[in-house]
């Protein structure tokens with residue numbers, strides 16, 4: 370099995386007669402329907418859930434945590450107008466099926482580009498063809514559209530860190546940005562106001578990036594250092610104080626979850642203790658959030674790690690968990706996220722509610738979707 374095959378493009382012939390199914394797909398047959406799968410009369414493929422069996426480990430499974438833990442790294446579901454299809458992707462979220470390439474997974478698969486964001490994937494051995502329309506167009510093939518929309522506008526750029534500026538690696542301490550990427554970000558920041566919004570602690574992401582010309586928000590936007598500006602929006606916010614950055618420049622420091630700091634420290638220590646016997650697990654303190662990593666944990670122990678977190682949180686009703694790439698993120702249950710951080714920074718920069726401003730957010734993770742919702746334009750790295 371060769372996941373990274375990138376041979377010369379094969380000559381593609383259309384598989385013999387394709388009929389259009391009632392789902393709007395051109396298919397010979399559906400080879401990978403999971404047992405029990407049914408085609409609902411609606412839009413999606415529905416898979417009946419097993420009834421949960423009561424018991425300790427079943428808590429995590431029955432609440433959908435384990436499913437979420439498994440799906441928090443690719444393969445991801447690409448949703449078309451009338452069908453959901455699993456499209457394999459590698460650990461960085463890139464599609465494994467590349468147009469013009471033949472790929473050997475469990476069988477050869479051919480992928481060809483049809484138009485815009487529509488691809489045809491052929492499984493020749495089972496005479497199955499699927500036409501996939503990615504929900505969002507590829508940013509790379511829509512580059513001209515993006516530049517057209519940007520004409521005459523002031524761009525404000527918001528960047529996620531892990532998986533966007535740095536590659537996903539096994540050890541979170543080694544997720545370093547390449548020199549080329551740092552150079553590119555520094556250059557971009559010369560032209561557009563640029564900010565990094567990360568799930569990491571703000572200090573950590575600054576340590577990794579090291580560019581003084583950017584603005585930084587850590588802990589999924591719950592720790593923002595932005596330029597000083599008085600505005601109604603900012604004046605109305607509690608926990609926004611004047612401070613100075615590492616260069617001694619006056620800044621606005623906004624930490625909406627500051628009262629949670631002792632609680633997060635306590636939870637961090639408890640999580641270290643209760644996961645210490647789970648080989649490969651790692652707990653990271655991100656100041657206002659705690660990350661529990663299971664990337665290096667054997668999959669058969671994922672439910673144990675999920676259960677440890679779930680059990681602990683029963684004592685902390687003011688905290689909640691979100692799912693990232695092979696990581697559980699424990700965070701304050703407040704109405705603040707990366708999307709709100711984008712709004713805060715736009716306001717701090719004097720760029721909010723202006724028709725001549727085009728905010729662009731680039732991210733790869735589920736938590737980035739909060740920012741993608743609030744932004745006029747978003748680019749999700751993994752949806753290539």
Ligand SMILES: O=P(O)(O)OC[C@H]1O[C@H](O[C@H]2O[C@H](CO)[C@@H](O)[C@H](O)[C@H]2O)[C@H](O)[C@@H](O)[C@@H]1O
Nearest residue numbers: 530531537538539541544567568660664694696
């Ligand atoms: O918002 P981000 O900047 O994307 O941060 C989200 C989390 O990223 C880091 O974890 C992820 O990257 C690690 C290094 O590549 C990888 O080992 C891990 O499996 C990924 O989940 C970071 O360590 C977390 O604290 C961040 O919350």
